[in-house]
Amino acid sequence: MKNSLLFTLLLLGLFSCVKDDINDTSTSIPDKEARTYAGGKTTIFANTSFSFDNPAPNLSSDNLAMHLAGDMQFEQAFVTAPAAVNPGLGAQFNNTSCISCHPKDGRARFPQDINSNSGFFLRTSIPGTDIHGGPNPTPGFGGQLQNHAIYGKTPEVKFTISYQDLPVHFKDGTTIILQKPIYGITDSYIPMPAQAMFSPRIGPPVYGLGLLEAIKASDLLKNEDVLDENEDEISGKANRVWDPVSKTHQIGRFGWKGGAPSVMVQSAGAYHGDMGLTSPLFPHEADAGQTNGSPLALSTPEISQEILDQIEIYCQTLAVPAARNLDDPMVIQGFQIFEDANCVACHIPKHITGIIQGVPAISNQTIYPYTDLLLHDMGDDLADNRPEFLANGNEWQTRPLWGIGLTNLVNGHTNFLHDGRARNLEEAILWHGGEAKKSKEYYTDLTKKERTSLLAFLNAI
Ligand code: HEC
Ligand code: HEC
Ligand SMILES: [Ca+2]
Ligand SMILES: [Ca+2]
Ligand SMILES: [Ca+2]
Secondary structure (H helix, E strand, O other), X not given: OHHHHHHHHHHHHXXXXXXXXXXXXXXXXXXXXXXXXXOHHHEEOOOOOOOOOOEOOOOOHXXXXXHHXXXXXXXXXXEOOOOOOOEOOOOEEOOOOHHHHOHHHOOOOOOOOOOXXXXXXXXXXXXXXXXXXXXXXXXXXXXXXXXXEOOOOOOOOEEEEEEEEEEEEOOOOOXXXXXXXXXXEEOOOOOOOOOOEXXXXXXXXXXXXXXXXXXXXXHHHHOOOOOOOOOOXXXXXXXXXXXXXXXXXXXXXXXXXXXXXXXXXXXXXXXXXXXXXXXXXXXXXXXXXXXXXXXXXXXXXXXXXXXXXXXXXXXXXXXXXXXXXXXXXXXHHHHHHHHHOOHHHOOOOOEEEOOOOOOXXXXXXXXXXXXXXOEEEOOOOOOOOOOEOOEOOOEEEOOOOOOHHHHHHHHOOOOEOOOOOEOOHHHHHHOOOHHHHHHHXXXXXXXXXXXXXXXXXXXXX
């Protein structure tokens, strides 16, 4: 009895020894603890359908009060003036509230009906630039096409869409058919200039943005390699865009081409272009080209500076969800593939934030957003062929990947990329071309199990 127990114990010991050895050879994810706290001290642990809609847990009481006020503003639906509450919508607009395009502070799904009230719209411009080097507004239409209007007014256009099949072949014989959307316009209120270019965009998630804003410009510029001097075929470039607040050029950090320098400018721009609401930052109605709207500055902007300040703090201080399952062997293998496929060249895992005056919660944080915030040529299939400041028609800004695995739980869909064309994470990878072509090919050469592991890693961060 005694002996056989000893024997069993020995066996067990041996077994666990062997098991430990297996664990040791499969590398664990380095900095696991720090990666779990993807947003530093702003991180929250909440795997629910509201994972994106939480104030950072470390906010000062002043900032929290502003955040909560901004939360309310983010949800306000605007209506035709005059009205007792939230007047001033339009005359032309794409949607009526921030939340309708950033549902639960996450991302909008690709609309079934391209002209429904959705998180989708087309930007527009003609060749050349404006006085600040930005997109040259399309005469009569400005920089964005509004496909809705208040009662009695005319939308600028309606959008059209058709699809082209793009087969992708894997080394193991699997084929996947991507659907390439081809956009157009119809029913324009005046003829569309023939040279007009269009760029499709969908509402991205809005958590963690203050942290991205707080990364020092000098740290971002260190990762630039405009002339590809290290010859890895990857040439990140920061966008430099006009900042109407400081009236200088600044690094572009927000929007799918990095076209906005700050949360403030992006948000005031959204009130203006997406909803037709004037503010101290954009005092003229967006529909300046139309005879049916007033291009004049209103004596009182439709959105006050106070609301802009609240909405800014709100978008700056939404908590980042913690990474999950980093001990799962598949996730660990996926991490290794993420490195080996050189996804990390653009989706740079780690950054350290500088200081944002008045918002200590997002200052001096070690974060894992998985982006370089730089522009990259992503190939012809993904191109919009429309420049935006330094971004050419093939370039897009590397997206942060933190929290991306919670998209389905929060938003009930998995539509990714700048216009929501990818129907799942795998398709998002398969759309990568240009500078990311090698990474894409690394992926299509993997076995099914390895591909699943990489997707498991994306779903865990
Ligand atoms: C009609 C849909 C729509 C509405 C309404 C809308 N947004 Fe957006 N939002 C977008 C799209 C599309 C983008 C990407 C823009 C681009 O690429 O230039 C975006 C980008 C952003 C970003 C930058 C996110 C990032 O990671 O780059 C912020 C911040 C933002 N919106 C805040 C707001 C706020 C605040 C409001 C309300 C005042 C609002 N949005 C209203 C569609 C919308
Ligand atoms: C050359 C730079 C580069 C490389 C390398 C790269 N990416 Fe990307 N990635 C981007 C850019 C730029 C976008 C945004 C493209 C767009 O929206 O059209 C993006 C978008 C994504 C998205 C969708 C994000 C969103 O919010 O919709 C995922 C997922 C993704 N990349 C994963 C990967 C993986 C996995 C790899 C490695 C196999 C990889 N990327 C390699 C630059 C890169
Ligand atoms: Ca208005
Ligand atoms: Ca317009
Ligand atoms: Ca390079």
